[in-house]
Amino acid sequence: MKKKIVLYFPPTVTEQPFTYYLIKDYDLMVNILKADINPRKEGRTVVEISGDKDDFEAGINFLQSRGVKVLPLEQEIVWIEERCTHCGACSVICPAGALVVERPEMTVKFYNEKCIVCEHCLTACPSRAMEARY
Ligand code: SF4
Ligand code: SF4
Known part of the structure; x- marks a missing residue:
């Protein structure tokens, strides 16, 4: 599956390498379409994630467990x-x-x-x- 989503990062986690984790631990492809990230400030990225459905869901669960807000890019x-x-x-x-x-x-x-x-x-x-x- 392939999906565009919006990720909102609270200031406490903006320095964590989430893209790396999604690729390495969940076997997902992550294409960053837009990024507005600043150290110790709230951040937002638009990404296109593709991979196996179970891996996708596990990766999203991981992000949410770390405080990242995940929203579909509906617009x-x-x-x-x-x-x-x-x-x-x-x-x-x-x-x-x-x-x-x-x-x-x-x-x-x-x-x-x-x-x-x-x-x-x-x-x-x-x-x-x-x-x-x-
Ligand atoms: S919203 Fe308009 S300007 Fe922005 S990427 Fe899409 S087509 Fe280009
Ligand atoms: S009319 Fe609008 S959509 Fe068409 S070329 Fe000009 S700016 Fe782009």
Whole structure:
């Protein structure tokens, strides 16, 4: 299974190598999509975890037992193509390469699977072609 989740770390555990434990002890693949972690402060990461279902559940139980709050990434960014004028403003600010100007057509394409739900494109788009859905 493969799932995107949000991890919230209390200040007391932000320095612990949780990614290492998930890989080494639970045989999971961890792809960090977004991280906002500072020593001794509350932290938040968005990760995509893949592996065997039992290993996944054991890994999540381990995180929760150490005080990490685990939430599903339920929010999704959608591209409303008919509103898009292909101005390219979103492709400049997208940190994940999810919005790309395709050449030679010079039209914008949205790669949903790369999106890390940072929401930058919501305010950057003059045509309201990017929306967050829950
Ligand atoms: S929310 Fe928008 S700017 Fe952020 S990664 Fe997704 S497509 Fe790119
Ligand atoms: S900023 Fe909006 S209108 Fe411009 S290319 Fe991106 S989605 Fe389309």
